[in-house]
Amino acid sequence: MTDSxxxxxICFWAKSLFDRGLTGGGxxxxSARTEDGGLLVTPTGSSFGRLDPARLSRLxxxxxxxxxxxxxxEMALHEAFYSTRKTTGAVVHLHSTHATALSMLDDTDADNLLPPLTPYSIxxxxxxxxxxxxRPGDPAMGDAVRSLAGRRSAVVLANHGPVVAAKDLEAGVFxxxxxxxxxKLALLLRGAAARGLTTQQIAELVAVFDVDWD
Structure with a gap:
């Protein structure tokens, strides 16, 4: 795909996320990988609602x-995913409400923040x-991602927000x-007798779709 x-x-998907309230303000x-191995990155302090394609950062x-x-x-965060997951073509980081809220609850499973509720989340x-x-911008965030040695394509920073690495920008947004x-589902169902996926159903999804589940 050309730089243009x-x-x-990047600007299209960023505005879509902004318009739907998935991340606000600045x-x-x-970030997304370019044809020559570089990166295009949203500028520091910029709003997803009014990005200028010509002003995106080029590395x-x-x-x-x-x-x-x-x-x-927060480039350290992005660079850590590119260096540990060689298939990464894009990284998306938001301050979305429900994922951030889930990160603040004492009983959230740190190894698997999302309960196995739907097949597509797995x-x-x-x-x-x-x-x-x-703290935002702390290089230690990158060290924390590197410590996972490429075993996770998605993390949530406590009290901050989620980060996803994917093969390309569209896959990252999805x-x-x-x-x-x-x-959001996990929070809506808290305290309810909800039926999640069974161990057998999870195992089948992991095997068929080659999911990171170690």
């Missing part, structure tokens, strides 16, 4: 900023790791939407 088309796609960031294959506005201050996300709180909707 990728720039348009929160959230997106070369070595990670150097070569054009556009300065990139998000197929698109695998297990979602809850990471500790870090996976992020699935994460937020499943977190």
């Amino acid at each position: 088309r990728l720039r348009e796609d 929160s959230g960031n997106i 070369d294959a070595a990670g150097m900023h070569i054009a556009g506005d300065p990139p998000t201050k 197929m698109r996300l695998g297990k979602v790791k809850l990471l500790p709180f870090y 996976a992020m939407e699935e994460l937020e909707e499943t977190a």
Whole structure:
């Protein structure tokens, strides 16, 4: 995909997420791999609702900023996914309400933040790791992702928000939407006698769709 088309796609999907209230103000960031091995990244402090394709940050294959506005201050988070999951073509980070709320509850499973409620949450996300709180922009966030050694495509930063790595931008957005909707379901069903997926059903999904479930 050309840089021009990728720039348009980033702005299109970012505005879609913003318009639906999945991240607000100047929160959230997106990066996507370019044909030459570099990255296009949403600028620091920018609003997903009014991105300018020409002002997106352009990084070369070595990670150097070569054009556009300065990139998000959370580049360490993005770079950690690209370096540990070689199939990563895009990273999406939001401050979405329900995933962030789930990260604040004392009884949330840190190894698998989302209960196994629907097949698509498992197929698109695998297990979602809850990471500790870090101040925004702290390079330690990248270290925390690297410590997972590529075993997770999605994490949630406690009291902050979810991050998803995927093969391309569209897949990343779809996976992020699935994460937020499943977190919403989990909160709606708290205290109810809900029927989740069985161990056998999960095992079949993991086997058929080659899901990260270790």
